[in-house]
Amino acid sequence: MTALLSAGILFTFAAIALILFKWGNIRCIGVTPVRTFTFIAILFTSGLDVGLIMFPLTEFAGYADLAASPEYGFANPLAIEFGFWGFLIWGFYFLTCFYFCVIEPRVGFFELPPVKFINNLVIIGTCAFTAFLLLSNLPWYLPGLGDGETIVAGFYLIVLLVIAASVYSSTSLRYVKILSLGTSWLFIGLIALMWGGAFIGNGGIGEFAGTLALVGDYFGNIHRFVLPINDYHEFYLFWWFSWSIMIGQFTARFVGGLRTWQLLAAMLAFPSVAIATWFGVLYYFHDHGLSTEGFYNWAMVVVGITMVVNSLDSLIRLYTDNLNLSVARLGKTRYFLGNLVALCALTLLFRLDFLQIQWVGALVIGLFFACGGYIVLKQRDTVLAIAGSPKANRIDYRKIELAS
Numbered sequence: 001m002t003a004l005l006s007a008g009i010l011f012t013f014a015a016i017a018l019i020l021f022k023w024g025n026i027r028c029i030g031v032t033p034v035r036t037f038t039f040i041a042i043l044f045t046s047g048l049d050v051g052l053i054m055f056p057l058t059e060f061a062g063y064a065d066l067a068a069s070p071e072y073g074f075a076n077p078l079a080i081e082f083g084f085w086g087f088l089i090w091g092f093y094f095l096t097c098f099y100f101c102v103i104e105p106r107v108g109f110f111e112l113p114p115v116k117f118i119n120n121l122v123i124i125g126t127c128a129f130t131a132f133l134l135l136s137n138l139p140w141y142l143p144g145l146g147d148g149e150t151i152v153a154g155f156y157l158i159v160l161l162v163i164a165a166s167v168y169s170s171t172s173l174r175y176v177k178i179l180s181l182g183t184s185w186l187f188i189g190l191i192a193l194m195w196g197g198a199f200i201g202n203g204g205i206g207e208f209a210g211t212l213a214l215v216g217d218y219f220g221n222i223h224r225f226v227l228p229i230n231d232y233h234e235f236y237l238f239w240w241f242s243w244s245i246m247i248g249q250f251t252a253r254f255v256g257g258l259r260t261w262q263l264l265a266a267m268l269a270f271p272s273v274a275i276a277t278w279f280g281v282l283y284y285f286h287d288h289g290l291s292t293e294g295f296y297n298w299a300m301v302v303v304g305i306t307m308v309v310n311s312l313d314s315l316i317r318l319y320t321d322n323l324n325l326s327v328a329r330l331g332k333t334r335y336f337l338g339n340l341v342a343l344c345a346l347t348l349l350f351r352l353d354f355l356q357i358q359w360v361g362a363l364v365i366g367l368f369f370a371c372g373g374y375i376v377l378k379q380r381d382t383v384l385a386i387a388g389s390p391k392a393n394r395i396d397y398r399k400i401e402l403a404s
Helices: 002-023 036-047 056-064 077-085 087-107 113-141 153-169 174-199 204-220 231-252 260-287 295-322 332-351 357-378 380-384
Strands: 027-029 256-259
Touching: 002 087, 002 231, 002 260, 002 357, 027 087, 036 087, 036 174, 036 231, 036 256, 036 260, 036 295, 056 077, 056 260, 077 087, 077 204, 077 231, 077 260, 087 231, 087 260, 087 357, 087 380, 113 153, 113 231, 113 295, 113 332, 113 357, 153 295, 153 332, 174 204, 174 260, 174 295, 204 260, 231 295, 231 357, 256 260, 295 332, 357 380
Parallel strands: none
Antiparallel strands: 027 256
16 A cells, blocks of 8 residues: 555656646636635635644644654654645645646546546545544543543534534535635634634744744655655545545636646645644644643634535535536435435444545545546547636636526
8 A cells, every 4th residue: 555655646746747847827717716815715624624623732742752653753743743734745636626627628537437436436435534533533622521532422413413514505506605714714713712822921923933933844854745654644645645636626616717836836835824823823732731621622623613514515515416416406305315324324434444544545546547547548639739728617706606
């Protein structure tokens, strides 16, 4: 699996370099374009899940334990955490977003029946894994609802309600903008709230700048994050691959006229700034032994839940569109109940360790290589002739408001 993962990563970055060389200055326009701020909000909230909120505080100590994990010794725990979530790996999303915006409409690889089947397996499986992550982390963040270790009935109920809300919101594309912008502002509010609790009275801006500067270790050692550092980093990279192909499909429709190099810069930089800021605040809490119990934990859970709803909404919408399981065809009741039952059942399979996200990531890497081979063997001339986005795509920011 490690060899497959490493090959997939090298293939991804080689493809990004080729795209920049061949189409670096063309305008990328999706079928439902939105303004840049809205696009970044959709990208950020759809492309991340509850792990961003809930993982860091449980991981910093492990990255600092060099006796158990000496491979982390080249950087501080904050830089390691950022490296697992930020900057370079957002290139995965850029590659798939550009492909589905500019190339796939001419190639149609994902319309091939076997490919469509595997693609939808990936999307549905990752939906369930997202819900499972929320379920598995709730005991740590809400110990007051249980013993702080085991999953109790209340946590299952929370996840059930989250899945139900996500399925309902996926019934209309108009909810995408509301959810994405709303989640973004909630996340900004959470950062501001916890920043105030950590730094006001404790050095303020200067103390925060000193903490945030620790992220610089990542950029000084960026080459170390390209290939797997260890099994845990491998898990993260497979996770990013599993998300990449479907987030590319979803976000491609919203690209609003950025040139290719601008799209790459935006997708690498804007989410990374938010992630670095958030992780810097959390690291200060960890490093200074500040407690998040009570209100802060509840606030993180609320924002984490909105991120899960946002992510599941986009993924449910994607696989139901691909499978022609629309509300118009099934009716809202059948659509709602069918998706609710399917996602709850798959979430339980992850809970029972019957499924693993690494398998999903491996399927995606296989699709990457298959797509590259298909283009070289059958669509090479078509792809080389591409000079811009499909002509049918026009900049019209009103489309998102008129979408059903």
